[in-house]
Amino acid sequence: MMAHGHVRPSPGCPRCRRGHAPWKTARPEAVATVALVGSPNVGKTTLFNALTGQHQHTGNWPGKTVTYHAGFVEGVEDLLLVDLPGLYTLDAWSPEERVTQEQLALYPFEGVVHVVDAAHLARDLYLLAEVLETGLPVLVALNMWDVARREGVDIDVDQMAALLGVPVIPTVARTEEGVQALKAALRRWLAGTRSPGRPPRYPQRVQEAVERMQTLLAPWLAEWPLVRQRWLALKLLEGQLHLLDALFPPEQARGLRARVAALREEYRRRWREDPALVVADARYGWAEGLWRAVATVRRERRFHLTRAIDQVVTHRWLGIPLFFLVMFLVFHLVINLTDPFIAWVEDVFQGPIRHGLLWGLHQLGAPLWLRSLVVDGVLAGVGSMMTFLPGLTLLYLFLAWLEDSGYMARVAFVMDRVMQAVGLHGKAVLPLILGLGCNVPAIYATRTLDRWRDRLVTALVIPFISCSARLPVYLVFGMAFFGPSTVWVVWGLYLMGFLIALLSAAGLQRFLGAEGEAGPFLLELPPYHWPNRRVIGRQVRQQVREFVVRAGTVIVAISVFLWVLMNLPWGVEDPRQSWFGRVSTWLAPALEPLGFGRWEAAGALMSGMVAKEVVVSTMGQIYLGELASTPTRLGPPSAEDWRQDLQVLGPGLWTTLMEAGRNLVGWRPAVFTAAALEADARLAVALREHFTPAGALAFVVFALLYVPCMATLAALYQEFGLRWAALAMGYQVSVAWVSAWVVHQVARVLWG
């Protein structure tokens, strides 16, 4: 056995061209690497967090869109724990499952910590059998020990450890009970000899077939001493042929695939059975034997509370209204509590921080262009990111709470029928509805979906849901052109957004095709429990940090990019002569068929990338000549400025807190606060001069559907990578163009 601290070579990655150990970049000299596996809902991630604390490294698996987490275990030196995606069996259909299976097959882990749910041990034993089959040393964490006790499940831990031949440690990840014992066990385990345990035995005919498969593979694996050959042979016999693609270059994999398939076929013909099912039966036999030997169930009433709650929450008539009520409350709290803070954060950035920076730059004698770049480019980007933070933090908190309590699974259960119609998972309902408030948190809310594919499709259609920032655009144009029928135009736009989102989802599912058949729809409805403060707090902190680091970078980059466009060539006075104006002029002909092929419209839409409501202010600046970019604003702040800043920081904060408090108690229909926005009469006149009514209608449709804002793009980039974010942008612009064109044509015919 490997001694603690021994460095193992990486398994010949140059040949397969798929990095096997992305976390190695976190700390190349990492010594003992241990995998953490377990099925969903067993508290694996909670245990991971409890073991590693803040020392985590997060990223994507190379070539996959699956997120991995790796971290050093606090108090156990040089132990890198890799949290592999959760699964019920070691079959590999979804990208998440493939990652887990391939890692276990190929990467030389020092061992595996398998987290099982003590309260539902019977079900987790199948996976345990598969984990033992890998031949890796195993340590079992019997998690949810408290729940098992409460529910009257007694497990003889010593007996279980003796039968399995591996250490078994009871834990309660939520309260961190047993975590110290687990760390101690890990320390002992790593220092001593680690037993691979006793996996199930298969019938002789299967054993022979596995050996033949191993013989077939042996020459190919000569350079791969660390690959678990016996296990690989078994998995291939079970038909998991994709493992070949992960291991060998394409030509070799193809050649081997045929021979492996032939061997499998030969077995099936000879014994008239699928080896996969024989092996599965052996595992179940083993699992049942083990269960009988170690567990006793005292007869007690179980889950009565969960059933009682469910009678209301999933009730035939009450279930759906209750879901909308919960959504309404979340909206109310998030929007109304954070609304005052958003304004305050903006004030702080525009006031004290901006002035402080300008003062500093002035002291350093920085040129005007640099001052402008810093305050109007970088600081504007950082500021716009910060305005999202209060709302996002609160929303993350609610989502984590709803998810951890078990309610989210009920939402999926109640609403699944609706989502089924467009090929989405029931859990997709929540992000879609959150999109009405703001698309950014909605995209992050797709994390509650288990499968990457569902997450992607949901996130790609969310931008069509009309967020609250788009309302000012509708209202300004509505007031200018449609008078009292504005209400209908606005409703029509909201409805159109939803319809296009749902249709796109159905279309995308069909278009993405084969990868989607990741197995039957399964939804576990875990027993309710009161969420643990520490678990929620940790999760929210982690999510906020990720947003700031990853999305924040993109937002600042786009903000700087727009600054460059608007301010170059330096000193430009007429916006039309700036690069921004030139790009707009160049883009305008593309909008001609839509009825608004003017550079002003193109420019307003482009600046709307910052945030949709900016479309209105840009139009004001362009049409009414208010484009204020005078160098005086870049001078050192005056005494009056500082006085105002003190006002913002002191009394301003107090007013904000009071207002948030008032909003919490009183009801204010926040989505429509923008209605209070006074429609600028002068702007309305200017718009009527430059747009036809049909063009105006087409313009708002375009504004509804094209890229929501740079923060949404950043969120898509953070969650799905550059390729999907770029594709999403292209798709949104195309849909917007086609829809606006259709609307323009129809409106022209109707209105003559």
Next chain:
Amino acid sequence: MLRRSSSTSSPSVVPLDQLAPGSWAEVVRVQGPLRWRRRLYALGFRPGTRVYVEQRAPLGDPIQYWVQDTWLALRRQTARQIWVRPVAPRRTPPENGTPLSEEV
């Protein structure tokens, strides 16, 4: 070659989605692609295990079951692949425990 599997031709064997809420059944066999079957097996829908039908979702689909000590919801189209034989509720819990029969 018209031999049919005795289990499916027997009148008492029905697809799982046909059962009314509140009934117990024993899984006879699971149809569908191998991968589906293995996933369903792993969650407890395998020959010989008992399933309790808890309720349908408000819009009729999916359906909530109690199997191997957990609440699981399946869409109709999946439940249709699972053939079961209705049984009377058991009084004494087997190894997995079926305390529901006492509560219902």
